[in-house]
Amino acid sequence: MEIKQRGKPLFKTARLLTSLMFLLVVILTMSVTSHALTPWYASVGAHIVLLNPDGTVWCIGSNNHGQLGIGKTDSDIHEPVMVPDLRKVMAVAAGATHSVALLRDGTVWTWGGNEAGQLGIGNRMGSKIGSPQPVQVDGLRDVIAIASGRNHVVALKKDGTVWSWGSNFSGQLGLDSGGTADQPVQTAHLDGVIAITAGAFHTAALKKDGTVWSWGFNGNGQLGNGTCENYNIPVKVAGLGSVVAIAAGNQHTVALQNDGTAWAWGSNHASQLGGDSSSLMSLTPVQVSGLSGIIDITAKVNHTFALMKDGTVVAWGDTGSRQWGNGVSMGGSPIPVRLHGVSSPVSIAAIGNPDTLVKGRNSASIANALQSAGNHNDQAVNRDNIAFADASRFFRY
Template sequence: MKSRVGSVLLGALVSVLLGSGVARSQPGKAWEPLARTVLDGSAYDSVLLRADGTVWVWGSPYSYLQGPAPAPMAGLTDVVAISSGGEHGLALRADGTVSAWGSNWNGELGDGTYEWRVTAAPVLDLTDVVSIAAGFGYSLALRADGTVWAWGSNWSGQLGVGVPLDWNDYQKNRPVRVPGLVDVVAISAGEEHSLALRADGTVWAWGNNWFGQLGGATAHENSFLPVQVPGLSDVKRIDAGRAYNLVVRADGTLWAWGRNWSGQLGDGTMTDRPMPMQVPGLPEVAAAAGGDGHALALAKDGTVWAWGGNHFGALGDGTRIHRLTPAPVPQLDKVVALAAGHSHSLAVRKDGSVWGWGHNLFGSVGDGTASSEPRLTPARAVLPCRSVGLPALDNRHLEPRECHAAP
């Protein structure tokens, strides 16, 4: 999620554990991550989790990130999953604890304060966490016992903890349990609404419902407690866009509902839909990512499909033409993970390389440039070459060697 006002969906590479929206493994269920590295999205910034447990960031207008070229964040090690809300980030460590950094207006860092942090600090009172999700000004965590915990902004009910009784209930600066949810296997955070996937394949939603993003409930009526999304079963993966949702069912079909102002639901219209409907014209889908006004799907054959708003080239087809139905992203194959930003997109190929396209004013694409001219086709992010152990070094400069090979 995801996109935020003045923010966008960001990229995060997740290692062996799953990130936002990916079901954690359950006995008897083959719900494994797609690869050792997986993308997650949120604002104009991008975040990468490498297989060595380090976190790399680029392309944000906010002070805690570092320019258009990927650079490692200090103090973050042994990270297995990461998520960004655009103005704040979350990192899940191998020991099951969570660290957070960035904006803290609403207590979204979960450290008991409202003080911003440029470096990561532990979230209080959380252990045994297996998945994390950052929304706009709030955060979610899934523990190994299947319970969901939330903190930060609650103005639209996105924490799912019940109708606020006083001013303090509209913001929480440390985690509280979301009541009524058990056996949860995946979570995802939108701009002001949240999703949870239970082990029985059902999807639950809460928070802002202005565009019908909670599914089934009357549009414009927010819910401060989780409600089941009707008409969905056998769901394997979930992803919340800014004010809409994408879910992948066990048969590989993709379903969407919520806001559709630029065709991000992929149904050939720009009509909001409060009930889930299948996105037509797609091959068998493995994963999906929702941005602000555009959406991405990763097919099981490793191709990427895109649709929706394209003013900044987020669809990667070399044009700025909006698409109301899915179309493949040209010259991009062997993809194992993807993420959708506010107006930019990210993908990871099987060889571990990262590719970005779309809005690049702050360097969101990761190719080392920042320009008002968007990247209309995928460009390779400037990252050290893959290596066993330490990154490859250029003997002349004793710096990680950058790789720029074409797809």
Template sequence: MDGWGANTFGQLGDGTNGDSNVPMPVTMLAAAVRTTAAGGGHSLARLDGDTVQCWGGNSSGQLGDGSNNDSNVPVTVIGLSGVDAVAGGGSHSLALLDNGTVQAWGSNASGQLGDGTNNDSNVPVGAGGFPDTVVKVACGGEHSLALLDSGEVMAWGANTQGQLGDGTLNDSAIPVSVSGVTNAMDIAGGRDHSLAVLADGTVLAWGGNGAGQLGDGTNNPNSVPVGVFNLTGVTAVDAGSGGNFSLALLGDDGTIQAWGDNSSGQLGDGTNNPSNVPVAVQNLASSVLALAAGSSHSLALLSDNTLQVWGDNGLGQLGDGTNNSSNVPVTLGSPTAVIFLAAGDSHSLAV
């Protein structure tokens, strides 16, 4: 497993706090990594044996090791086993267990842990109130999302821009139902917006929209889901927990559409102009299997298991050996044979 980009808090996990514009191996992992996730300034890995290790910033307990001390090497999340997936928010973390329940830890000022309180926790606590089995979790900046087996979506935490999608602007410390979503198959959270892919390949979005990140042709926030303009055939979406843009993978042809903030070229369309409707990412070398969004940069895993990256590169988060931003994808020479990727605010991870 490798990391690159910002490393102020140790989020690259290489035992240093120095930024790197090339991939660096994560050290001291307890077992082989199966999947990974990234928060604003911290990183998570689900290991063989379905336990979790985290590293990076820990001021709110987002590493889950019982302390509030940053760590530049992986530490084990206390008491977690049977983990199927992990997700990272601005300063909080989620784990989906194999029994369909959710554990959460870290910052909770807006209720993003979903345990009915606003108390931070440096060890996992149960997020409660789901009427059905949870099959996927996602984090925004200060909110959380869960996709249920029924196709419904629930959300909790900050809601000042309507990112919970329940028709209000009220924060919630327990999960609430996103209005009108009954057949979702993927979810993602941005800094203050949320996304859901429906079974028919269309996308709904809700929350903040100042940069056009809802993709509905306006810049108006919305506290209930709205359709992303003229977008079909989508199989996956992502939006960084610190970002105001969105990415969508079109499954039929392996291309990417992007919308929202583009000040660093993170839409990958060859411009730095924001767009409130989807635009095509240019110059992709082959079909895309998976994608990830940071605060202002983007990553794509290609069909040959290599990576392309674009957007902000001031801290080396593109990993191409430079600190030059790019508004079109550039190919990363290493690592190769990637199977999973993730993006934090200004760092990147690959397994």
């Protein structure tokens, strides 16, 4: 293993090990841009964090690390529970064992596992259980966006600076050095940022000049700078300009340009780049084939979504043997396909593999929807404009 600093190779690891690492974790990645709506649903598969329109947060799923924020630990919670004493929340994010909330006052609160310092509270614990209830990240104010990887958290402040904490094994904190950070530290050599996103072990930022910068794990070219070497400082994504939105899956990154085209780079083993399916990766951005008129994008583990200006949603990439929303089962599609039954959505979000979610104008309560999903296992449920299923099917809220 080789460790170098400042733009040179940070880690070189076997590709097989890399693949196995990514199989162990499912990460939500979200971005906030001038036109993208607030992240309101976060999951890594084992637990789900939901943001209600009234500013309250609800959780469901695994709680063995306290990641549901209810003040205690349980192996599983099968019905949504509200996180106590947490109000006026504007965004949520989730990692492997932790949860994050951004309040309207610009403060950040975290709960759950803290084995890598991902709660940002300055008291890194060896135990799996860091805090089973929300704790404020000290010294962090004026935050306007959050994102989370497997064991790291990223925050964007209104002054355009990026702050992060947690695991830095692959350089994903952008500290210009190694080591874990259990309190927020500013990402080096970066300012003027307007949006952030995080993959499993990499981070990306969109600057106000329309350029994209990335750092961290790069084993599949997800940093987009033409190499497969990890970087612990931000590096510019090659050949991109006039970008207005970004999103990241586990091992790939996507950008939306102001002309309505989407560009992707990184892993393509599941056709998540929307281009040549014969290529397993792209080290620089490639245009998503046959697609224009996009107004928003998002990505999940191995596939990508685009919201079109006509209100339709298209998707490409892998769902294993599962269904998109168009009634067609596929192992992967390099060609964007329209999701039938999804009309005039107001936002799109990606959650943990293999779940998928699109939010429409009409919605029922989160609690009722999730209860329906949990009580019917493999059976799709249609009620009050909700089509929910278990973790093996497309569903809509």
